[in-house]
Amino acid sequence: MKRRTIARFGALAALCLLATTAMVSGAPIPGPITAPAPSIQTPHSTSTPMPGIDVRDVDGGLDFYSPFTNALPTEPHFFPVGVWFESALEKDYVAKDRAEGLNTYVVLTTDSDLDLVRASGMYAIPTFAAAQASGYALGDEVDMWAGAGDAPWTGKYPGEGPICVPEQSKCGYTVQNQLRAAAPPGSMIYANYGKGITFWLSDEQSRAFINGTQNLVSADTYWFTDPNICAKTEGGAINGSTNDLTESECRLAANYGWTVERIRKLTEGKAPVWAFVEVGHPFEDSPQATTISGPQIRAAVWSSLIHGARGIIYFNHSFGGDCVTQHVLRDCPGEAQSTVTAVNKQIHDLAPILNAPFLDGATTASGPVDLATKLHNSKLYIFAGANKNTGGAATFAVKCGGSTAVVIDENRTIPMVKGTFTDTFADGNAVHLYSIEGGGSCGF
Numbered sequence: 001m002k003r004r005t006i007a008r009f010g011a012l013a014a015l016c017l018l019a020t021t022a023m024v025s026g027a028p029i030p031g032p033i034t035a036p037a038p039s040i041q042t043p044h045s046t047s048t049p050m051p052g053i054d055v056r057d058v059d060g061g062l063d064f065y066s067p068f069t070n071a072l073p074t075e076p077h078f079f080p081v082g083v084w085f086e087s088a089l090e091k092d093y094v095a096k097d098r099a100e101g102l103n104t105y106v107v108l109t110t111d112s113d114l115d116l117v118r119a120s121g122m123y124a125i126p127t128f129a130a131a132q133a134s135g136y137a138l139g140d141e142v143d144m145w146a147g148a149g150d151a152p153w154t155g156k157y158p159g160e161g162p163i164c165v166p167e168q169s170k171c172g173y174t175v176q177n178q179l180r181a182a183a184p185p186g187s188m189i190y191a192n193y194g195k196g197i198t199f200w201l202s203d204e205q206s207r208a209f210i211n212g213t214q215n216l217v218s219a220d221t222y223w224f225t226d227p228n229i230c231a232k233t234e235g236g237a238i239n240g241s242t243n244d245l246t247e248s249e250c251r252l253a254a255n256y257g258w259t260v261e262r263i264r265k266l267t268e269g270k271a272p273v274w275a276f277v278e279v280g281h282p283f284e285d286s287p288q289a290t291t292i293s294g295p296q297i298r299a300a301v302w303s304s305l306i307h308g309a310r311g312i313i314y315f316n317h318s319f320g321g322d323c324v325t326q327h328v329l330r331d332c333p334g335e336a337q338s339t340v341t342a343v344n345k346q347i348h349d350l351a352p353i354l355n356a357p358f359l360d361g362a363t364t365a366s367g368p369v370d371l372a373t374k375l376h377n378s379k380l381y382i383f384a385g386a387n388k389n390t391g392g393a394a395t396f397a398v399k400c401g402g403s404t405a406v407v408i409d410e411n412r413t414i415p416m417v418k419g420t421f422t423d424t425f426a427d428g429n430a431v432h433l434y435s436i437e438g439g440g441s442c443g444f
Contacts, residue, residue, distance in 0.1 A: 049443035050399055053361040055375065058310055059269045062355055068215070069186035070134045072104070072123055079351040080123075080274065080311035081344050082106040083329065088113055093330060094120045100329055100337065101344020106190070106274075106313050107137050125190050125216075135188035138179045138214060143196025146172035148205040153178060172196075176213050189214040192276070192313075195221065198262055199237045210266045218313060219263050220276035223255040224296045227288030252428050253299030254370055254387035257307035264308055274311035275304030279336045280328035281321030291321040294339035299429035301343050303385050305354060306372045312347070314340060346409060350433070353381050362442050367394025369425060375444060380436040389428035396421055396434075403438030 065072040072080060082104035088094050089109075094116055105117060105124045114132040117124045125135035139146075145158045149170025156163055164171035180189055191214040197206035198219050210217055221229065229235045230250035232243050238258055239245065256275060263273045277300045283289040292300075301312055316328045323332035329340060347354065356376040363373040363380075368388040374381040382396060382405070396405070401419040410432070414421045419439070423432055 050362075053359060053399060053442050053444075055444055056269075056358040056360050058355060058357070059264065059267070059273060059308060060271045060310070064272055065134075065188065068135070068188035069184065070132065071188070072134050076352040076355045077348075078103075079347055079354050080104045081347060082125075082274070082311060082313040083316050084276070084313050085109070086316060086327065087111070088117050088122075088124070091116060091120070093327075094122065096330060098122060100341045101348060102314075102329075104134075104311070106192075107140070125188070129182075129184045133187070135190045135216065136183040138176050138189060138191040140192050141194035141196075141220075142172045142175050142191070143201065143206075143209055144194045146170065146175045148172055148196065148201050148208065150174050173208055173213075176209065180213060188216060190216040190218075192218045192220060193263075194219060195234060197266065198259055199234045199241075203266065206266050210263070216272055216274065216311075217263060217267065218274040218276055218311075219259055220315065221255070221259045222276075222278045222282055222292075222315070223253075223259075224251055224292045224300065225278055225282055225290050227283055227286050248389045252387070252389055253296060253303045253385060254428070255303075256300040257303035257370055257385075260304050260307040260309045269308075272310035273308065274313055275301075275309035276313050276315055277301050277304065278315040279340055280316070280318030280323065280325075280332065282315055282317060283320060285320035289320055291318075292336070294335035295429040297336065297339045298343050299385060299431055301347075302383065302431040302433075303370065305347075306370050306383050306385055308358075308372075346433075350381075350408075352376060359442060359444065362400065363396055363398050365394050365396050367425070368392045369394045371396070373398075375441060378441040378444075380439060380441065382434040382436065383431075384423075384425075384434070385431040386425040386428050391425040391427040391430050393422055393424050396423070398436055398439060400440035400442035401438070402436040405434040405436055408433040408435060 063074045066074045081102055083102050085107045086105050087109040088105060098120055103122055108124055108126045110128055114124055114130045118132045123134040125137050126133055127137045146163055147170030150173045151169035151171040152165040153171045153174045154162055154165060183189055193209060197209055198221050223229060230245040232241050235245050235250050236243060260273055260275050277297060278292050279297055281291040317326050318324050318328050325331040329337055353374050353376045356374050359373045359375040363371060363382055365371050368386055369384045370387045371382055371384040398419045402416045405414040405416055405421045414423060
């Protein structure tokens, strides 16, 4: 298991400690997820839409954040790119974060300067009330350390003593509801969950955490670096928890997309799901614990986006490896910094497309890839990432045709024949992004 923050961060660090994996049910399920009504953006129809193709808005709608106090921007050019549990104390450090393409602090140390955050053009979702905040964060990974239940909560966190009353009961629902009650009125409520809702709990138990508790949700599963995640009791959930995953099945960028889809299933697409990607060595050294590579970071981010993530959060702490720190993107020059900066630039450049509707069914592919088709300004874009570590060739068929696939940021084009084109994905970390020239909008 892993630690999340060093002890000097106080009681909040305890939110990140992991507890028992034995969880039980028995709590009533709250009502539907608390969220503003989605704003469905249907592009102007210029002809009859093709059958079998559907326009699907981004989860919650583009203007999801607008009703909340100090809301995150809802303009198409803004896409949330956050960092987990940072400190914002010095102007130079905040400026460096911004230069790397970060725009949101998701949980901050309690001594952080939120005036500095806002003055720097950044946004914050802390665990404490602040006039400058754009949200309010509940307990982290409560599904793991408090369990699925509504027993009374002692107010203590892992390492501080008994958590639930009686001690062996489960009180995770109570924890989140009590923390939510302390949020300032009008706040966007955010919570991150862990292996409980992704692997261990039933859909019913998981929905009792997800629905009616927060507006914005994420879950962290570190497929590339977690020494335990390949076990059948954890990542084995991908295959029905019948057996351990092989290294090839487990250490795969496409699994980050699987995590997003797992949470989207619970929210039913009614609210944004943000994705976690580690950028260092988040577990103490062991033969199975590793440091994520640059290509793995990029592939994990894009798998998450392909599967509908509406924000990215980087886990910024290393407890092993060559650079032990709470600030990987500040303190560890090298592959992680350069990769994150490049990926973030690409996300910001493509934000209007990422925020645009999906055109489900418009593209099919034969080959080892996951894909998403987006519709922006009556033009199609296809984002594709390998879903097998061996990679391979993939042939894409676009129902509304096209003459050329322009490979974004790769300085190459691929001719299309009768609306089809083929490209090669070198390995499991390969990602290619395409704009389709000379085609239609499938009638939308």
